[in-house]
Amino acid sequence: MSERVADTSGMDTVQPPPTGLRLAWYRARRSVKTPTPYLMVFGVALWLVTYSLLTEILKVPRFEKIPGPIEVITEWLSPDPAWGMSLFTEAYLINIYVSCRRILIAFGIATGIGVPLGLFMGWSKRFRDYSFPILETLRPIPILAWVPLAIIMFSGFETPILFLATLASLFVTTLNTLLGVDSIDESYFRAAGCLGSKPRHVFWHVVLPGAMPFIFTGLQISVGVAWFSLVAAEMISGDYGLGYMIMDSYMINTYVSMVMAMITLGFVGWATSAMVRAVGNRMMQWRIRALALEGR
Amino acid sequence: MAEHPTVHAAVAPGPGRAVPLRRTRLQKLLENTTLWRGIVAIVGFILFWEVCSQWKGWFGYQIPWIGKVAPPSDVMAVWMDILPQPGYWESWYLSTFRVFLGFAIAQVIGIPFGLALAVNKYFRDVFFPPFEVLRPIPPLAWVPAAIIFWPTTELSITFVTFLGAFFTIVINVLGGARSIDGRYLRAAQSMGASQWDLFRRIILPGTLPSIFTGAAVGMGITWEVVLAAEMISGGGQQAGGGLGFFIWSSFMGGSIEQVIVGMISIGIAGYLSSSAIRYLGSVCMPWRRLF
Amino acid sequence: MPESATETPGAGITAQAPAPAAKATRGAISIRNVTKIYDPEGVNVMAVDDCSLEIAAGEVCMIVGPSGCGKTTLLNAIAGFHSITFGEIYLDGQLLCGPEKPLADQGADRVVVFQNGALFPWKTLLQNVAYGPIVQETMGKAEALEKAADMLAEAGLADMAKKFPGEVSSGMARRAEIVRALINDPKVLLLDEPYRAMDALTKSIMHEALLEMYDRTKVTMFFITHDLEEAIFLGDRVVVLTTRPAKTKKIVDVKIPRPRDYRLLGSEEFRLLVSEAKGAVHEEAIKAFEAGERELA
Ligand SMILES: Nc1ncnc2c1ncn2[C@@H]1O[C@H](COP(=O)(O)OP(=O)(O)O)[C@@H](O)[C@H]1O
Ligand SMILES: [Mg+2]
Numbered sequence: 001m002s003e004r005v006a007d008t009s010g011m012d013t014v015q016p017p018p019t020g021l022r023l024a025w026y027r028a029r030r031s032v033k034t035p036t037p038y039l040m041v042f043g044v045a046l047w048l049v050t051y052s053l054l055t056e057i058l059k060v061p062r063f064e065k066i067p068g069p070i071e072v073i074t075e076w077l078s079p080d081p082a083w084g085m086s087l088f089t090e091a092y093l094i095n096i097y098v099s100c101r102r103i104l105i106a107f108g109i110a111t112g113i114g115v116p117l118g119l120f121m122g123w124s125k126r127f128r129d130y131s132f133p134i135l136e137t138l139r140p141i142p143i144l145a146w147v148p149l150a151i152i153m154f155s156g157f158e159t160p161i162l163f164l165a166t167l168a169s170l171f172v173t174t175l176n177t178l179l180g181v182d183s184i185d186e187s188y189f190r191a192a193g194c195l196g197s198k199p200r201h202v203f204w205h206v207v208l209p210g211a212m213p214f215i216f217t218g219l220q221i222s223v224g225v226a227w228f229s230l231v232a233a234e235m236i237s238g239d240y241g242l243g244y245m246i247m248d249s250y251m252i253n254t255y256v257s258m259v260m261a262m263i264t265l266g267f268v269g270w271a272t273s274a275m276v277r278a279v280g281n282r283m284m285q286w287r288i289r290a291l292a293l294e295g296r
Numbered sequence: 297m298a299e300h301p302t303v304h305a306a307v308a309p310g311p312g313r314a315v316p317l318r319r320t321r322l323q324k325l326l327e328n329t330t331l332w333r334g335i336v337a338i339v340g341f342i343l344f345w346e347v348c349s350q351w352k353g354w355f356g357y358q359i360p361w362i363g364k365v366a367p368p369s370d371v372m373a374v375w376m377d378i379l380p381q382p383g384y385w386e387s388w389y390l391s392t393f394r395v396f397l398g399f400a401i402a403q404v405i406g407i408p409f410g411l412a413l414a415v416n417k418y419f420r421d422v423f424f425p426p427f428e429v430l431r432p433i434p435p436l437a438w439v440p441a442a443i444i445f446w447p448t449t450e451l452s453i454t455f456v457t458f459l460g461a462f463f464t465i466v467i468n469v470l471g472g473a474r475s476i477d478g479r480y481l482r483a484a485q486s487m488g489a490s491q492w493d494l495f496r497r498i499i500l501p502g503t504l505p506s507i508f509t510g511a512a513v514g515m516g517i518t519w520e521v522v523l524a525a526e527m528i529s530g531g532g533q534q535a536g537g538g539l540g541f542f543i544w545s546s547f548m549g550g551s552i553e554q555v556i557v558g559m560i561s562i563g564i565a566g567y568l569s570s571s572a573i574r575y576l577g578s579v580c581m582p583w584r585r586l587f
Numbered sequence: 588m589p590e591s592a593t594e595t596p597g598a599g600i601t602a603q604a605p606a607p608a609a610k611a612t613r614g615a616i617s618i619r620n621v622t623k624i625y626d627p628e629g630v631n632v633m634a635v636d637d638c639s640l641e642i643a644a645g646e647v648c649m650i651v652g653p654s655g656c657g658k659t660t661l662l663n664a665i666a667g668f669h670s671i672t673f674g675e676i677y678l679d680g681q682l683l684c685g686p687e688k689p690l691a692d693q694g695a696d697r698v699v700v701f702q703n704g705a706l707f708p709w710k711t712l713l714q715n716v717a718y719g720p721i722v723q724e725t726m727g728k729a730e731a732l733e734k735a736a737d738m739l740a741e742a743g744l745a746d747m748a749k750k751f752p753g754e755v756s757s758g759m760a761r762r763a764e765i766v767r768a769l770i771n772d773p774k775v776l777l778l779d780e781p782y783r784a785m786d787a788l789t790k791s792i793m794h795e796a797l798l799e800m801y802d803r804t805k806v807t808m809f810f811i812t813h814d815l816e817e818a819i820f821l822g823d824r825v826v827v828l829t830t831r832p833a834k835t836k837k838i839v840d841v842k843i844p845r846p847r848d849y850r851l852l853g854s855e856e857f858r859l860l861v862s863e864a865k866g867a868v869h870e871e872a873i874k875a876f877e878a879g880e881r882e883l884a
Contacts, residue, residue: 196723
């Protein structure tokens with residue numbers, strides 16, 4: 001809390017506050033003067049060393065079975081991997097590609113349906129009255145419980161997996177969008193009304209932009225949930241993909257590949273959600289700028 | 297939303313200013329259109345499902361996708377058969393036990409960890425980055441690693457369950473504690489509160505709402521994780537039981553009705569547990585009866 | 588509802604409006620015996636009780652009263668944000684709402700400036716101002732933007748036109764909001780405590796700007812405030828409402844010629860008027876305070 005105050009005072013009030021790259025550069029320059037970046041590096045290093053000590057160097061019982069960081073990184077960078085998977089093997093890259101493609105499709109469908117659905121639910125009381133109860137009845141059922149049903153309904157590998165990932169993010173996106181519409185201050189609707197808006201103007205100029213912050217929060221969660229379900233679905237019934245890679249490596253005892261897949265998953269998961277955030281920030285300049293002035 | 301309360305009184309005849317009578321609770325319930333529409337929607341949904349599933353039997357043509365699902369009437373019949381069986385209730389018990397065990401451990405470790413991250417800057421600088429590195433890995437990706445590491449399947453399920461809730465709880469506690477209004481802290485300090493007082497009287501209660509938000513979300517995730525872990529590990533040799541296993545073995549045994557019974561059961565279980573958390577939240581935070 | 592105010596003749600005053608300003612020919616509001624009961628079947632809150640008020644075309648009518656007395660309720664009824672239970676409201680002789688039609692249509696002839704400000708945060712000031720003409724299709728988009736830019740410049744906001752409301756000070760935002768209302772050439776401006784959260788210095792700047800704007804446009808204003816100095820300084824009449832349910836308790840005529848400026852604040856005439864109004868408001872404020880109700884809006 002105290003450092004937030006310090007940040008604001010650093011903002012120059014005479015000149016316009018720096019934006020974009022200049023802001024990043026300014027922040028970076030300021031932050032190297034504090035212990036924070038060094039402590040962060042220390043934190044990660046501490047974690048890696050502990051991990052390595054436990055698994056590779058001291059070989060503590062139980063930990064010794066888990067591949068250590070040195071082993072995983074050497075394997076990952078090796079053009080001729082001992083366990084069959086590395087950055088240079090096609091199999092590994094295909095798994096990444098397949099998972100990412102599935103996420104893209106599932107997330108795309110879920111967003112394409114969920115955002116309009118949520119907006120419409122928030123906009124029309126009647127539609128909400130009819131659709132919300134169904135949504136709320138289905139929502140407590142964990143996505144994973146749908147696996148057998150998905151396999152029965154859609155044969156093959158691909159469609160059930162896509163269905164599960166889509167369903168998971170659909171719920172999240174729809175509900176967050178609805179929440180976003182609910183969060184819009186009543187006075188914006190009134191202002192729009194007394195400025196002579198017709199319903200469609202209210203929809204495009206108030207409902208949609210007003211719900212935007214929640215929509216993007218929802219989309220970030222939704223990407224995460226899509227990965228969560230995708231991995232589970234791939235682990236249970238998959239032919240390719242990172243989830244499958246984890247399960248398969250486990251089955252055939254190539255634990256190094258398993259850890260590699262886990263780390264890769266973490267990275268791509270983080271990257272997709274960062275992309276969603278970036279798109280959100282681009283589309284909500286008004287919010288970013290206002291928050292920046294508050295020193296956040 | 298721009299909802300204008302319609303005033304029934306405006307129809308009062310003539311110049312008389314008869315103020316309308318208050319209605320009884322029953323009358324209000326009967327006039328609650330939202331409620332009626334909800335009931336219509338659910339009933340319509342079930343009928344739609346029934347008709348789609350029965351279509352093949354009646355007309356000889358199978359509707360894609362939904363047509364392959366068992367009709368609700370069959371599901372109900374099977375459910376009634378299963379209800380008295382102790383095995384079914386044992387699945388409930390096992391899953392619930394796992395959920396609450398993993399969840400409780402996650403709370404016990406996650407809340408202090410999140411608070412520590414929030415109050416101490418150095419602690420946060422050191423421990424938050426590795427936490428953030430591990431967080432994006434979906435909890436289920438840990439299942440095989442957990443099976444390798446922990447000696448029993450039970451322990452590995454508990455571990456993965458714990459992980460699922462842990463990240464959410466920590467993030468929520470951290471966010472909640474960091475967003476406490478600095479004025480409260482300054483006010484308390486000016487009244488001579490010690491560090492411990494600050495923590496106990498302001499940071500902890502100020503974080504309670506986020507703790508409960510985190511708990512509600514975490515509870516949802518634990519159910520997901522327990523179910524998946526049961527399906528993944530229970531499918532193997534050391535069958536662990538539980539609702540996930542119930543669903544999976546019904547699927548293997550080819551009974552779609554039982555699969556759906558399992559899905560509904562776990563939906564109910566999940567709903568009950570999150571209601572319990574919400575209830576607990578409103579008891580612990582009387583100043584904030586949101587729910 | 589005990590009728591304690593001696594100044595209140597009968598059930599609400601239908602006071603004579605002062606002579607309308609020279610140019611103004613439109614924007615006369617007539618509020619006749621309006622009653623508003625919130626949620627009659629449930630909590631049943633009577634917010635306005637048999638309130639009558641005539642506002643002449645081009646008048647600046649200041650509404651004063653304790654918090655939660657029903658000022659906003661009255662404004663919302665005129666704006667068409669909610670229905671009234673009994674009575675009628677006319678604008679220039681045309682029925683806005685009455686027994687057959689309890690909810691007035693919302694329209695750009697009565698534009699509201701909100702208590703907490705309601706510039707769309709996702710539009711720049713320029714887009715905000717141009718919004719009304721664009722959606723009403725009274726102007727083309729380019730034309731509307733041009734006019735908006737001109738009007739913003741006139742209000743001293745030329746440099747801020749491309750900024751978002753979150754980036755400018757509250758005073759600037761409020762000024763832009765008034766510009767956004769005026770661009771529609773409304774008959775009436777409905778202002779709900781627009782300067783509530785401002786410091787005294789900003790407020791005085793806002794007041795001068797508002798007076799300057801009024802001298803130019805002569806638009807009718809229904810201006811809610813609880814600051815008596817503000818009320819006397821800006822208004823042609825100050826209507827003091829009773830505590831909830833609201834009815835008119837006292838009307839103070841401010842016969843101070845326009846144009847006015849801040850020097851007026853020191854004059855004896857001004858002080859007398861303020862203390863006259865203060866007496867009436869204070870009595871009601873005590874009643875409201877003792878009722879101890881939590882105000883909702
Ligand atoms: N939607 C509502 N339902 C019930 N009571 C309301 C509602 N809106 C306002 N009230 C009550 O009506 C009274 C008048 O409110 P309002 O007109 O907002 O007061 P103010 O004069 O401060 O603007 C208050 O006591 C308030 O509590
Ligand atoms: Mg008000």
